[in-house]
Amino acid sequence: MNKTAKPLITEAHTKGGQIAYFSMEIAIHPLMPTYSGGLGVLAGDTLRSAADLGMPVAAFTLLHRKGYFRQHLDPSGGQTEETQPWNPADFCTELPTRVAVTIEGRRVTLRAWRYDMVGRFGHIVPIYLLDTDLESNTGWDRGLTDHLYGGDTNYRFQQEVVLGMGGLRMAKALGLYVDVFHMNEGHAALLTLALLETQLGGGPQDGPTESDIERVRQRCVFTTHTPVPAGHDRFSVEQAIRILGGDRTARLRDLGCFHDGFLNLTMTALRFSRYANGVALQHGRVSREMFPEFNIDSITNGVHAATWTSEPIQHLLDEVVPQWRRDNLCLRNLIDLDEEKILTAHARAKVELLAEVASRTGQVLNPRVLTLGFARRAATYKRADLLFTDPERLAKIAKASGGLQILYAGKAHPQDEPGKALIRRVVENAAQLSNDMLRIVYLENYEWKLGAMLTAGVDVWVNTPQRPYEASGTSGMKAALNGVPSLSILDGWWIEGWIEGVTGWAIEDGATDADEAEAMYLKLENTVVPLYRSQQKWAQVMRTTIAYNGSYFNTDRMVRQYARSAYYTGVLLSSTVQLMQEESLAR
Ligand SMILES: *Cc1c(COP(=O)(O)O)cnc(C)c1O
Numbered sequence: 073m074n075k076t077a078k079p080l081i082t083e084a085h086t087k088g089g090q091i092a093y094f095s096m097e098i099a100i101h102p103l104m105p106t107y108s109g110g111l112g113v114l115a116g117d118t119l120r121s122a123a124d125l126g127m128p129v130a131a132f133t134l135l136h137r138k139g140y141f142r143q144h145l146d147p148s149g150g151q152t153e154e155t156q157p158w159n160p161a162d163f164c165t166e167l168p169t170r171v172a173v174t175i176e177g178r179r180v181t182l183r184a185w186r187y188d189m190v191g192r193f194g195h196i197v198p199i200y201l202l203d204t205d206l207e208s209n210t211g212w213d214r215g216l217t218d219h220l221y222g223g224d225t226n227y228r229f230q231q232e233v234v235l236g237m238g239g240l241r242m243a244k245a246l247g248l249y250v251d252v253f254h255m256n257e258g259h260a261a262l263l264t265l266a267l268l269e270t271q272l273g274g275g276p277q278d279g280p281t282e283s284d285i286e287r288v289r290q291r292c293v294f295t296t297h298t299p300v301p302a303g304h305d306r307f308s309v310e311q312a313i314r315i316l317g318g319d320r321t322a323r324l325r326d327l328g329c330f331h332d333g334f335l336n337l338t339m340t341a342l343r344f345s346r347y348a349n350g351v352a353l354q355h356g357r358v359s360r361e362m363f364p365e366f367n368i369d370s371i372t373n374g375v376h377a378a379t380w381t382s383e384p385i386q387h388l389l390d391e392v393v394p395q396w397r398r399d400n401l402c403l404r405n406l407i408d409l410d411e412e413k414i415l416t417a418h419a420r421a422k423v424e425l426l427a428e429v430a431s432r433t434g435q436v437l438n439p440r441v442l443t444l445g446f447a448r449r450a451a452t453y454k455r456a457d458l459l460f461t462d463p464e465r466l467a468k469i470a471k472a473s474g475g476l477q478i479l480y481a482g483k484a485h486p487q488d489e490p491g492k493a494l495i496r497r498v499v500e501n502a503a504q505l506s507n508d509m510l511r512i513v514y515l516e517n518y519e520w521k522l523g524a525m526l527t528a529g530v531d532v533w534v535n536t537p538q539r540p541y542e543a544s545g546t547s548g549m550k551a552a553l554n555g556v557p558s559l560s561i562l563d564g565w566w567i568e569g570w571i572e573g574v575t576g577w578a579i580e581d582g583a584t585d586a587d588e589a590e591a592m593y594l595k596l597e598n599t600v601v602p603l604y605r606s607q608q609k610w611a612q613v614m615r616t617t618i619a620y621n622g623s624y625f626n627t628d629r630m631v632r633q634y635a636r637s638a639y640y641t642g643v644l645l646s647s648t649v650q651l652m653q654e655e656s657l658a659r
Pocket residue numbers: 108109110111113447448449518519520523524544545546547548550
């Protein structure tokens with residue numbers, strides 16, 4: 073590793089300040105339960121790549137002291153949840169700075185814990201985890217930063233005040249000079265309200281002028297992750313008045329942050345951002361249809377390559393494209409990789425995964441048998457049970473293939489009863505259908521490490537969302553980096569990543585669930601199973617999967633796109649310089 077290489081984007085340090093990245097969840101470290109799923113993993117991977125690239129980024133999130141839950145499943149698939157308290161001092165440094173926000177008229181004090189995300193050349197991206205567990209706060213307020221996505225909308229709203237408004241105050245109190253505020257999803261949108269108030273010098277007397285609003289807009293960018301209206305955070309007028317106060321609520325309403333009579337945080341973020349994007353091409357289109365008055369771009373998600381490749385694959389890449397960690401584009405050169413090499417590396421990852429399955433469940437699977445993986449949040453639109461639409465058909469495919477193994481994992485949100493019922497259905501089917509030829513296992517407590525082992529160790533990554541609910545999806549990208557092709561509905565990122573028979577296979581659109589199940593069976597029977605018998609041809613799909621999709625669907629490429637399209641536009645640089653000059657004159 074070349075330790076002397078310079079970080080790439082150093083000019084930003086001299087031109088101005090930082091990019092402040094706000095996210096309700098961030099997968100920072102495998103032992104810190106501060107994330108629930110895809111959104112948090114994306115935030116973590118974004119910051120890992122920003123650190124690798126030497127970008128001047130600082131991040132803000134909540135501490136989530138009680139941790140996202142650990143999942144337990146009883147033999148019939150019933151989920152129970154256990155909190156995972158963790159000790160911030162094991163990973164972070166407590167800072168002496170204190171700031172306060174007003175919630176329901178109460179003054180809530182907060183502090184921050186600093187975690188240093190260190191890039192591969194030693195550049196540090198600090199992450200500030202906000203914490204209200206202080207003696208000066210009431211019991212309720214002390215718990216505001218305990219649970220990620222816990223409680224009701226009341227609790228969520230108050231957390232969002234802490235993240236958005238508290239985060240902004242903390243950034244100021246820490247003396248950060250922030251050029252760009254990046255809101256990762258609408259949860260942090262209230263920071264725009266705090267920015268506007270700062271712009272007005274704290275005086276709520278007169279309404280803001282267009283130029284006040286424009287000043288805020290010039291500093292904010294926003295990424296939306298939700299493809300359906302119901303998924304956007306929204307709060308009733310009464311709730312907003314109670315929590316934020318009447319003046320602030322009226323101001324937000326006057327500024328067009330309400331939608332269908334609710335305070336809508338996506339609208340708020342869009343209204344106050346000079347740049348907004350969806351997380352895949354299709355998601356950009358869907359978002360523009362949902363919010364036609366805004367110009368919404370798209371930057372397709374990625375994953376952090378070195379985090380999500382298995383050890384055996386990393387060794388292989390170090391051997392054949394040694395510069396891949398510095399520049400993921402090099403993975404394109406795997407196009408003519410020796411077939412034996414990739415088969416061997418993947419076989420090792422598969423053996424490791426199956427050993428883990430055996431140690432967790434006592435079920436011994438066969439490393440030579442075609443193995444499908446399906447792991448994601450147990451939400452009904454993801455249709456984890458689509459493979460069981462016709463059990464006899466599935467059994468037939470297993471027989472024709474000389475055996476079939478399917479690994480499942482995924483948590484349901486604690487309040488999502490249909491999601492929990494879905495897990496029970498998959499577990500019941502697994503028990504009923506498993507035989508010598510077909511082995512189906514549901515693994516408990518899907519999280520970072522299990523996700524990494526699954527995406528690296530199975531042979532095919534399956535995804536069956538109902539269109540267009542999958543904004544992007546990233547687990548298939550992790551699989552691709554490990555040479556594992558996808559078999560997926562054409563939704564989210566897969567519309568862009570799919571080259572039939574080269575990076576995986578499409579499940580063609582149908583009018584009904586049953587039609588799409590049929591399309592999946594056909595693809596398995598006629599294409600996937602026969603191809604798996606020819607390991608050389610299979611290896612050719614594996615190598616093109618890494619070459620085409622691993623080289624593109626990574627956060628190395630994604631963060632560079634954010635730098636060019638969202639962070640450092642010509643407008644920004646000139647307005648920043650102007651702003652700095654004005655601020656220094658005013659001092
Ligand atoms: C990557 C990852 C996700 C996101 O994957 P999707 O394809 O969006 O479902 C969720 N949870 C964990 C633990 C992950 O590692």
